Amino acid sequence: xxxxxxxxxxxxxxxxxxxxxxxxxxxxxxxxxxxxxxxxxxxxxxxxxxxxxxxxxxxxxxxxxxxxxxxxxxxxxxxxxxxxxxxxxxxxxxxxxxxxxxxxxxxxxxxxxxxxxxxxxxxxxxxxxxxxxxxxxxxxxxxxxxxxxxxxxxxxxxxxxxxxxxxxxxxxxxxxxxxxxxxxxxxxxxxxxxxxxxxxxxxxxxxxxxxxxxxxxxxxxxxxxxxxxxxxxxxxxxxxxxxxxxxxxxxxxxxxxxxxxxxxxxxxxxxxxxxxxxxxxxxxxxxxxxxxxxxxxxxxxxxxxxxxxxxxxxxxxxxxxxxxxxxxxxxxxxxxxxxxxxxxxxxxxxxxxxxxxxxxxxxxxxxxxxxxxxxxxxxxx
Numbered sequence: 001x002x003x004x005x006x007x008x009x010x011x012x013x014x015x016x017x018x019x020x021x022x023x024x025x026x027x028x029x030x031x032x033x034x035x036x037x038x039x040x041x042x043x044x045x046x047x048x049x050x051x052x053x054x055x056x057x058x059x060x061x062x063x064x065x066x067x068x069x070x071x072x073x074x075x076x077x078x079x080x081x082x083x084x085x086x087x088x089x090x091x092x093x094x095x096x097x098x099x100x101x102x103x104x105x106x107x108x109x110x111x112x113x114x115x116x117x118x119x120x121x122x123x124x125x126x127x128x129x130x131x132x133x134x135x136x137x138x139x140x141x142x143x144x145x146x147x148x149x150x151x152x153x154x155x156x157x158x159x160x161x162x163x164x165x166x167x168x169x170x171x172x173x174x175x176x177x178x179x180x181x182x183x184x185x186x187x188x189x190x191x192x193x194x195x196x197x198x199x200x201x202x203x204x205x206x207x208x209x210x211x212x213x214x215x216x217x218x219x220x221x222x223x224x225x226x227x228x229x230x231x232x233x234x235x236x237x238x239x240x241x242x243x244x245x246x247x248x249x250x251x252x253x254x255x256x257x258x259x260x261x262x263x264x265x266x267x268x269x270x271x272x273x274x275x276x277x278x279x280x281x282x283x284x285x286x287x288x289x290x291x292x293x294x295x296x297x298x299x300x301x302x303x304x305x306x307x308x309x310x311x312x313x314x315x316x317x318x319x320x321x322x323x324x325x326x327x328x329x330x331x332x333x334x335x336x337x338x339x340x341x342x343x344x345x346x347x348x349x350x351x352x353x354x355x356x357x358x359x360x361x362x363x364x365x366x367x368x369x370x371x372x373x374x375x376x377x378x379x380x381x
Contacts, residue, residue: 002098003028003073003091004300007080007244008105008166009037009063010128012273012289016103017070019297029072030097032090035130037063037076043286045132046156047317050163055133083248085118085266101268101300104245104256108238108274108284113148117209119217123148123232126157139231143167147218147231148207150177152316154235155190159318162197169200169227171207171219178316180346181325183336184358189345189362193321202227238284242277255282260380262296272296278307279380289362311376313359313369321362324369326376328358339365348372 002260004020006013009031018031031037039061048058067074075092082091089096110125145161146155150172162168172179176187177194179247190202204220209220210232240255251257251265255277262270262278271277272292274284281288288309298305316323327349328334331380334351344363351357356375361368 001028002100003030003087004101004103005097005099006031006105007090007343008101008103008273008275009033009035009039009066009074010107010273011042011106011286012107012293013040013103013105014066014070015290015293016105016272016296017072017258020259020300021070022265023297024123025071027100030099031066031070031072031074032078032080032092032097033074033076034062034079035077035128037074038129039063039066040129042051042128043124043317046153048132049051049136049160049166051275052164054136055129058129059306063247080244083244083269085248085269088268099268101270102170103296104264104269104271104275105273106241106244106256106271106275108240110234111237111239113207113234113236115207115210117211117220119210119212119232121215122212123210123234125234125356127238135231135233139166142230144169144229145231146171146214146217147233149236150174150201150203150233151180151235152178152314155194156317157233157235158199159194159320160199162194162199163319167198167200169202169229171202171205171227173204173206175203177201178323178325181314182323183338185336185338185340186323186345186347186360186362189340190318190321190323193362194318197320204381220305236312238274240277240282242275245271245275253277260308261299261304262292262307264359270296270299281309281380283309283312283379285312287314287315288324301372309374309379309381312379313373322366323368324359324361326359329379332357 038059040058040131120239144167146169150170178313205221242252245256246252256271295307313326339346344365346365347360348359
C-alpha cells in the first residue's frame, strides 16, 4: 500500500498527521522534513526571549518521538527536489517515495527587502527554530536591535525583546503599527503603550541600506536619515512557498491554489497552511491551519469534507498593550466606529446597515471578544 506523504513537519504538517491518525491508524504515513523534524509551536518564537527560553526548551517532542506517536516514518534533513505526478513519486537527494496522496505543508519564506550595503547579509529573520537559535546567539551581549516592519510579528518581537532588556527600534513605512489590521486610533494606542516599555518608532520611512561601521550597523532610510543598531531583524511578512508546486505543474497564484477540500489542480495532491491559497484566501494564522488540518484529515480518511472558516480573531502577543483583532475582509465596504478611554479601545467595523464586519480591541475592551465574535460573518462559510 502506498503511503500518504506529508511534505513539511511544521505546525501544519504535524497537525494534519495527528488529526489523520485519530481517524486512521493503519494507512502508512511518511513525513519529509527539511530540518531535524522536532516539534515546536512556531507562534512561540515571537514571545520567547522575555521568558528566557532557548531553542532547545521550545521543542516539545523530537522527530523520533513524533514518529512513535504517529506510527509514521519521518525523513529528516531531506529536501524534495521534484514531484512526478504521473507516477505519484516524490524525489529527493538519495532516494524517492511513492505516494497515494501527497500533502504539501511547505510553509512560507520571509520576504526580503531590496536592501543595499555591505552588511545586507547580516540582516536576520526568524521563521523557524533554527532561525530563532541563530538570532538568540547573535544578540547575546548586544543591546540595540532594529526591527524592519511594524506588523503583527514585528510588534510581538519588539515587545518581547524590550521586556528582555534590549533597546528596540521599529521601522515601518506606514503611519502606525499594525497598519494593515487596525485603524489609526488603535495603532496610535499600541504605539504609545509599547513606547512606555522603551520601543522607539520610526514611521513613514523604509530602510534602503545596511552598512557596517566601527559603531555597529548603520541603517539608511529612504529620506536620507539613518539609525544605528547592533542587530537588524527583518519582519516585513511572508511569501508562500510555491516553487516546488509550480515546478510540478500545479496551479499557483499567491499560494498553491486549492479548492474547498484543500485539493490542488492535481486531485492526488493537497496543500495546507501558510503555503496554501484556499478558495482565494491566503491566511497565515494558526486557526485557519487547524481548521484545514481537521477537515483534510476527514477527507483523507474517506469522508469528503470541505473546509470552512468561522470568524477567527487573532490575539496579538503584546503584553504592554493586549490586543485582539478581527480585520474585515479585504475591500469590505464600511467604516470604523471607535470608542476609547484611558483603559481601552473598542473599534468596530460596520457596514451601512450597522452589521459588524470586523473589530479591534485593546485593554479592557478585550472582554468583549467573545460576544463580538458571535456577531461576525464567517470568513469562509
